[in-house]
Amino acid sequence: MPVVTLALALIIFGAGAVAGGLGALLGIGGGVFLVPFLNLGLHFPIAAAAAISLTTVIATSSSVSAGRSGEQLINLRLGMVLEVATAAGALLGGVTAQMLAQSTVQLLFGIVTAVVAVVMMGRLGRRNVILDPSIDPGLLGGRYYEEESGGVVTYRVKRMPIALAASFIAGNLSSLLGIGGGVIKVPALNAWCGVPLRAAAATSAFMIGVTATAGAVIYYGHGQLVPPLAAAAVLGVQLGSWSGMRLSARASARWLKLLMAFVLLMVSLLMLARGTR
């Protein structure tokens, strides 16, 4: 376990701020940046890196979702249905981790993120929104005011089995790798299930608090969480996600999709490199 010093706390606070800022912009927890940084950069054991990252995911999810309440951008009903699947996946993630070799999981993760990035880039010009507000969004669909187009946007949710399966896998990878799982859920909801990127990101950010809690509690119980470093990371992430949220309302959907695809490819390369070592 790493020795806690003021310098290390400051480095982790800074890394948390960067990860939190990008995470808030993309609707992911930021763990996708923090885990490689702590594990590859600072040589923390993967369990310690994952544990710290999961606590920041909870903090990001809670603060981003609290700040967004009242905007109707978070699809609460869809989120709560999908949480049944992510929480089950996160719980089973602990068991799966014992049965699979770490390198197998990393290879799988690298492949999945690469596929999702390609799907994302292929859909840059498409929009999932119906601009006629009189259309019924159905049991799980939603409507919200979109700043970019200046109108009320309506959408329906398609292919629920895919959304549930993606949520389960995302929950599983969340516990295994210490990420929120938004990298899986957001593109899946957007590309296959008809949810606009902004609503998919907000709903995913809302859900990952529950997902990460299921994983974090288990790491904490096994003594793999270093409290002062988790505190430094959480506080850094709070600062970063607060700043990121102020930018996300102004950023265009096309730019967000490109950034997301780029991030996914980077994560994929990192994971493949480590998994094949």
Next chain:
Amino acid sequence: MTARLEHAVGRVLRVGVITSSVFLALGLGLSLFVPAAAAGPVLLRAGLMILMATPVGRVAVSVGEYARQRDWLFVVLTSIVLIELLASVVAAMR
């Protein structure tokens, strides 16, 4: 109805995040600058506990809100999520 739930959930998240951040900041400051103080680790632990309890709390509040609205399908769904979270606590203590 949805707006009411959104505000209830938002309030739980806001209170949880602010409280845990204050505990974590005080605990981190004490641990780094006054290592002899016993309060540092206690505050850090309390902060982490509150942080992890926040999503559990907002699921519990959702169960209550859906019950008040007599939306039984969502009472069942959110209750399952609550049970899954409690199961992770059981898994952590083994």
